[in-house]
Amino acid sequence: MKLGAGALTPQEITVVDALSQAGVQRETATLAVVMWSRRHLRPEAELLDLIANYPVLDTVDNRNRALRDARERNWVVDVPSKFQGKAIVQAAADLEEKLAAIVPVYAGHIRQIRREEASVRVLGHMGEPDVFDSFATRLGEARSDIAMPAIMTSPLSAADVLKARAEAGVKVRILLATADLAGDIRGSSMVAEAKKRLDGWNLHTRGRPNFQVRVTRHRDDLRDASSALIDGSLLRYDVYDDTVERSTDGTMIEVGRSGATNLSRMFQDRFDDAWSRARPLGVWRSFGWVLRRWWWLGLVGAGVVVVATMNVKHPTATSLILGGVIGYLVNKLDPLLKGAKNWWDRQRA
Template identity: 35%
Template structure:
């Protein structure tokens, strides 16, 4: 049996487990629902379960999923569990041992349990930000990083014990990106008294990153860019979210929740998108940070204006104006024509409202 290769499809490892049952004489669709019901932890009323398993390859035809589930139930590889208000169809807790006994292969039990653990992301409430566990658990996560670490902060001290871990990770090739509030934004959020301190901390963070190409610092003047302040995303697999009320609490008063998975979870993808959007808007710290950022984003229009001015001085003005206008129109068409369907769609949506 081959995996589908799309999101949520049967993985190669799950397909191997299914094939083991098929080799032992179990019909392929029954083997598939037996394995997938356990590894994915499905537990729903039977009619909903049928719709869930139909999404797996080979079970979509009418009657196939129903028959496969019925066969698995007859073999006691599925069971009904009453919650008091509803009856759920799910795998028995001892299914790995049952299948290992059926196959006369003790190793199958471990393999099946390992696959379920791999499929299930773990979410842990680590506790309040004052908790020693929250603080002490961050260092090992940094040390295990292999790709990137994203750190949005408002006015976090640059003297964190984990700074050495961040520097070591960056020197080993991990991309570290720290997004801080500008002194102006920090003062808006925390009060004018910390404006000078914020500037000092930004300089200290720059010093922490000095000489390390993969350790980068930027600042933002948008409060919305720092909704995840004091949170972190490591390799897209570990996301630590500091939950607090930004209108009445500091991030140090929040509660830390940690989500881990073997692949990018939807939470990690949301975190990365928000952070990356904020990072593109942000700029380097210092007096030249914003002007240089603006210059990088606007160099083409500025160059065009300078070229136009030079052409007016040194060439026939009427022909230059015609050529320049044509170039501008062509540029607008090439940039905005592909967006027309989306623009029209958005306008229609607003009219329907």
């Protein structure tokens, strides 16, 4: 569920309503709930600005009254800051128990509204056995989709796990470098090996519509190589300097929670953008990809034939139709021309 700035969740509103019915001022109840559920802490002036978006806390008087009341109830405390030089206002350590004592029937709701922390773990160097083994384990736990970019990883490493997940209904997308790009990155001697590995991947995807492999000729599309996004929320990210190091030199981190994070969305956007440019492996999939990408050229060609045929008997109508076709063609070609210009500018930089 998407919420606007300052919007409370239905569960938070339930707790605020319960506290209000128990005699707590609604602005105080709102402040207490968001301090507990969203873990707000700031110097006082900054905190008062931060909470201004919440219901009934949109006026200065209400915010000051709520904070004063919360202090008198010992629901918030002032903690000295080592860095700011100012006291930090934060929820009391026992705020959950104090709220539950007022509305014991809603103790479960109060516990549940606490915002989940994203789990961020440094798993270790890519060369450690546990990092490698746990990667396959995570892939095997996928329920809906897997997005994984790599340069020229061998299909022997995870193909069986990926095939099993694809056959279970999981959408598997693997983005690899073309053989030529792999040669540019790893050395020209690796071109033949890259081709061999791509053939291996192609073999594994046959007869499995949920298992797709595409190749890109753009190096920037593989900046996230050896990482993976699982079910749109669990991100395994390989951290390394992609200009001088191989992905096997990196350190793997794992970011996960029940929903997406800003990091997982950033990875998803980058992957989807690269995927849209990449070419599928396999003759028939490549043919279908070309049709979906360039169908409009066939339509324009057919239009030109029709216009040429009509021009003999209906020159005026032909001119109108031709004008429309040219306008449509220019509109379609404009982003392609801009893309070509950007590519040229990057080559000259």
